[in-house]
Amino acid sequence: MERVEIKNYVAPFVGMSFFWVYLRYQSYFGLLYPLDSPTGTSPAFSVLLVVLLVLCAFSIAFRTRIEKIFLTQRFSVVLLSAMASGGAAMALAADSGLLGAWALWASLPLVAAGFVAGYLGWATYFCYRFGPSDIVVLAASYLASLVFFTQWVPYLVAVFVPLGVGVSWFFAQPPRGSAVASRISSLKEVTPFVVLFIAFLLSGSILRGIVDSGSSDVDGPLFRWPLSVVVSAIVLFGCWISVRRMKEKRMGLKSGEALWMQRAIDSMALKGWAALALMFFAAVFAGLIEGSYHLSGHIVVVARSMLDWLLWVVLCNLVSAKRLSPVLVFSACSILTNTVSWMLSYWLLPRLLTVEVGGRLPTSDVLVLLAAFALLALIILVFGVVASKRQAADALSLSTAEASLVRPCVSEKMAAAFKLTSREAEVASLFAQGHSMKKVASLLFISMSTAQSHIKSAYRKLDVHSKDELIDKLSEWQSGSE
Numbered sequence: 001m002e003r004v005e006i007k008n009y010v011a012p013f014v015g016m017s018f019f020w021v022y023l024r025y026q027s028y029f030g031l032l033y034p035l036d037s038p039t040g041t042s043p044a045f046s047v048l049l050v051v052l053l054v055l056c057a058f059s060i061a062f063r064t065r066i067e068k069i070f071l072t073q074r075f076s077v078v079l080l081s082a083m084a085s086g087g088a089a090m091a092l093a094a095d096s097g098l099l100g101a102w103a104l105w106a107s108l109p110l111v112a113a114g115f116v117a118g119y120l121g122w123a124t125y126f127c128y129r130f131g132p133s134d135i136v137v138l139a140a141s142y143l144a145s146l147v148f149f150t151q152w153v154p155y156l157v158a159v160f161v162p163l164g165v166g167v168s169w170f171f172a173q174p175p176r177g178s179a180v181a182s183r184i185s186s187l188k189e190v191t192p193f194v195v196l197f198i199a200f201l202l203s204g205s206i207l208r209g210i211v212d213s214g215s216s217d218v219d220g221p222l223f224r225w226p227l228s229v230v231v232s233a234i235v236l237f238g239c240w241i242s243v244r245r246m247k248e249k250r251m252g253l254k255s256g257e258a259l260w261m262q263r264a265i266d267s268m269a270l271k272g273w274a275a276l277a278l279m280f281f282a283a284v285f286a287g288l289i290e291g292s293y294h295l296s297g298h299i300v301v302v303a304r305s306m307l308d309w310l311l312w313v314v315l316c317n318l319v320s321a322k323r324l325s326p327v328l329v330f331s332a333c334s335i336l337t338n339t340v341s342w343m344l345s346y347w348l349l350p351r352l353l354t355v356e357v358g359g360r361l362p363t364s365d366v367l368v369l370l371a372a373f374a375l376l377a378l379i380i381l382v383f384g385v386v387a388s389k390r391q392a393a394d395a396l397s398l399s400t401a402e403a404s405l406v407r408p409c410v411s412e413k414m415a416a417a418f419k420l421t422s423r424e425a426e427v428a429s430l431f432a433q434g435h436s437m438k439k440v441a442s443l444l445f446i447s448m449s450t451a452q453s454h455i456k457s458a459y460r461k462l463d464v465h466s467k468d469e470l471i472d473k474l475s476e477w478q479s480g481s482e
Contacts, residue, residue: 012168022162024145044104049342055112078167087107121165132246206349262317
């Protein structure tokens, strides 16, 4: 494998595999700062949430400067990540009694700063180069984080997770230059699609908190982890199939390719959201009927967690297509969303609800759950209407753009002028329209060698030496004949 391939795929895969551990609360922050301690409720996690909110506001205020640092100072994220690893070690040492309580509190800003730096560093990296292949990298890394780290993160892994995020980012450094100056530093371009998606995630966090509070942990480790692996594997396979189809369909588009790709990724995200939302609501409905969330509660949590991954895809696509500031968008729409989500699911809701032993929900909690369920149903309705209208408008604009494209082909007049045979004209036309030689041979029912012989002869007669020159030649003739 060439060095450029390692930078483009391996380093992001490894770095994001570590990064996803951050976003699974039970895996990382729950280990460092557990909500419950032997002496009662521990306020450490609550303080962590406040620190994250402060850092989020700081990132929004100094977004341009932070993005410039990411693009020019390669060691910045590594340094902050190393500090976070040190903070994780301090928190674990304090929990084990090796250090005093001061170490726990001192670790909070270190861990939070490393988390935000890794979060925004990788967001900047993907937004500056986002494409279909990166969707597969994100999905594969999420699956790898489950397979290699699981939900029981060992102490050694917990210490090295931040450093792994930073070092991998160092080797997958975003493009250099002053591109940050041309970025739109405003949230006005954030679409209703994204806003409603975030509203659904936050509302889903309310349901997740209720369900997780009312579910038993007896079957959790034996059920949630393999279910997460299976769902992630299915998502990865679906992404791989979708990306292959995208690459096949965009072949032959001489212009408007970026717009087409953005719409195709949005469409894929909408389908993924619909599938995960269906899984989410099916589990909630099953729990309501059963009156217990021993198993269905874990399905709810798995589906909701996968939606965090999908939000990354949606935001990367939006920022890349509209040239927005990745630091601004991910601070306001992703870090803030996750922090509020954790606050709802793991801190606020468990304290508001009184759950009976064994996972049975009291009547009052059922009413709260039904109210949240109605809220989510309303969001889905509005979300669906807005998304459908947008898809219809995009489809109309895209079909108009595609209709205006002149697909290169060899006319009879051109074939006669350059003395091309009918078969040479057919091969040249299909090849110029984006089909591979193998596909051309299949369409014309000829052998691969015969197709190659025809295209070589056509190149010689047309006096061209590459596919791009062939397309330009055919387009010039078509333009001249109109």
